[in-house]
Amino acid sequence: AIRIKKICCIGAGYVGGPTSAVIASKNPDIQVTVVDYNRQRIEAWKTDDLPIYEPGLLEVVQAARDGNSPKQTPNLFFSTDVDRCIAEAELILLSVNTPTKSLGRGAGHASELFHLESAVRKISAASESDKIIVEKSTVPCRAADTLRDVLAATAKPGLHFEILSNPEFLAEGTAISNLLNPDRILIGSLQTPRGLEAAQALANVYGAWIDSDRIITINLYSSELAKLAANALLAQRISSVNALSAMCESVGADIDEVSYAVGLDKRIGSRMLKASVGFGGSCFRKDILSLAYIAESLHLFEVADYWRSIVHINEYQKNRFTRRMVRCLYNSLTGKTLAVFGFAYKKDTRDTRETAAITVVDDVLTEGANVRIYDPLVKETQIRHELKSTTARLDCVEKQLTVCTSAYEASTGADAVIILTEWDEFSNRGEPVRRDSGHGRKTDERAERKVDWTRVAELMRRPMFVFDGRNIVDAGALEELGFRVACIGKA
Numbered sequence: 001a002i003r004i005k006k007i008c009c010i011g012a013g014y015v016g017g018p019t020s021a022v023i024a025s026k027n028p029d030i031q032v033t034v035v036d037y038n039r040q041r042i043e044a045w046k047t048d049d050l051p052i053y054e055p056g057l058l059e060v061v062q063a064a065r066d067g068n069s070p071k072q073t074p075n076l077f078f079s080t081d082v083d084r085c086i087a088e089a090e091l092i093l094l095s096v097n098t099p100t101k102s103l104g105r106g107a108g109h110a111s112e113l114f115h116l117e118s119a120v121r122k123i124s125a126a127s128e129s130d131k132i133i134v135e136k137s138t139v140p141c142r143a144a145d146t147l148r149d150v151l152a153a154t155a156k157p158g159l160h161f162e163i164l165s166n167p168e169f170l171a172e173g174t175a176i177s178n179l180l181n182p183d184r185i186l187i188g189s190l191q192t193p194r195g196l197e198a199a200q201a202l203a204n205v206y207g208a209w210i211d212s213d214r215i216i217t218i219n220l221y222s223s224e225l226a227k228l229a230a231n232a233l234l235a236q237r238i239s240s241v242n243a244l245s246a247m248c249e250s251v252g253a254d255i256d257e258v259s260y261a262v263g264l265d266k267r268i269g270s271r272m273l274k275a276s277v278g279f280g281g282s283c284f285r286k287d288i289l290s291l292a293y294i295a296e297s298l299h300l301f302e303v304a305d306y307w308r309s310i311v312h313i314n315e316y317q318k319n320r321f322t323r324r325m326v327r328c329l330y331n332s333l334t335g336k337t338l339a340v341f342g343f344a345y346k347k348d349t350r351d352t353r354e355t356a357a358i359t360v361v362d363d364v365l366t367e368g369a370n371v372r373i374y375d376p377l378v379k380e381t382q383i384r385h386e387l388k389s390t391t392a393r394l395d396c397v398e399k400q401l402t403v404c405t406s407a408y409e410a411s412t413g414a415d416a417v418i419i420l421t422e423w424d425e426f427s428n429r430g431e432p433v434r435r436d437s438g439h440g441r442k443t444d445e446r447a448e449r450k451v452d453w454t455r456v457a458e459l460m461r462r463p464m465f466v467f468d469g470r471n472i473v474d475a476g477a478l479e480e481l482g483f484r485v486a487c488i489g490k491a
């Protein structure tokens with residue numbers, strides 16, 4: 001049996017960082033080094049101001065990286081010395097980004113495997129011993145064949161490289177609890193003796209904290225496809241509910257009640273049935289487009305159309321939200337002020353990739369609105385960067401956009417509040433929230449409390465509107481304060 005003593009993870013992002021930290025913390029005998037050519041990112045991982053925010057991440061990183069518990073000596077490292085770390089490791093996790101291609105054939109649809117291929121070329125050049133190479137990145141079907149081909153043509157003779165597929169199913173915002181307690185770990189390998197042996201070596205790493213019945217070993221290509229399939233099915237549920245939400249608004253039904261009612265059917269289940277302004281994040285859109293592109297390249301055009309319709313409904317939902325808002329605000333946003341609550345693509349993350357907020361804010365800026373954005377975690381530079389890279393109207397971002405440090409500052413003089421992220425603090429339901437201390441923000445009494453909507457009302461211009469793109473507010477309670485409230489999927 002192969003015993004893993006050193007792991008090298010290439011890619012220090014949302015997947016590579018948290019996954020490596022959890023593997024290291026659960027395997028004190030394995031040295032885990034995360035490498036990236038982005039020096040700034042690597043340096044940040046060495047501090048307590050980590051490059052990404054996830055609840056509980058800092059504690060896990062500190063335990064493994066700093067060895068500050070009696071049972072653990074440091075075994076989690078971050079480095080830009082990619083070649084050395086590759087050479088030393090027996091097992092290499094590929095956690096590089098696989099975005100949608102922006103150039104050439106398949107641009108806007110296919111996955112860009114450039115980063116993956118470059119990483120494998122690095123592995124090939126730096127390796128003096130056999131390696132197990134693990135696809136953690138989400139990849140198109142049969143990407144493993146491409147990697148094997150590159151290795152066969154470039155590596156030193158006599159070395160053996162075994163490719164495994166081990167897709168990551170963590171969700172941002174809950175990454176650490178997903179990693180500690182996953183629904184399943186999928187390990188795909190060739191069904192050859194060496195393939196199975198490599199799969200077992202990786203299974204043993206996970207076996208340090210996950211029961212063997214949740215570690216599933218399957219065929220390499222099933223595993224690659226299962227990841228795309230999982231994301232497509234999750235997004236499909238959201239688009240299905242969002243499509244129903246459009247009907248609800250016209251027939252006087254309430255999408256929350258419809259979702260609740262259908263979710264009680266055990267065959268359907270209640271999760272991922274929440275209507276919203278539209279899904280965001282770096283994965284759903286890109287993975288569905290990749291799946292559709294693969295279907296198309298197999299001449300399965302109806303299949304491709306089916307998957308693409310999920311993305312179409314999502315675009316439609318974002319546009320529908322803005323259209324309704326403009327209609328409520330008397331068909332003109334010129335000179336009006338809109339307070340945007342939330343910019344991250346979901347709560348408990350600082351990630352803004354593909355967030356619906358980009359589309360909505362871009363739309364209302366173009367309509368002439370002044371926009372005042374508040375997000376508890378996302379920094380001003382990032383909000384401006386996202387909008388500037390999307391909009392055709394840079395002048396609007398310069399002149400009409402203000403990024404605020406509180407919900408109250410954003411609401412001052414506003415005609416409407418637009419909720420775009422479901423941060424707990426924006427809801428007027430339930431108990432006041434206290435955030436955990438793991439995100440590195442200074443403890444601030446006010447920041448830990450929920451938004452005081454009475455105070456928001458005092459600051460706004462009349463008539464005042466709330467457009468809840470996440471269905472997190474109790475509309476009745478806000479109406480008592482004098483707000484006119486529009487929720488998704490409610491008349």
Ligand code: NAI
Pocket residue numbers: 010011012013014015016035036037038041082095096097098115116118119136137138139168169170171172282283
């Ligand atoms: P990311 O963009 O946050 O991180 C990727 C990192 O890889 C970057 O820091 C980049 O500098 C580095 N990198 C790229 N090429 C490199 C090379 N040749 N050598 C060294 N470093 C290199 O991406 P993220 O979000 O972590 O995603 C990674 C993969 O995991 C993607 O395929 C994604 O689809 C998949 N995934 C992402 C999830 C998420 O929630 N973000 C969840 C599950 C899968």
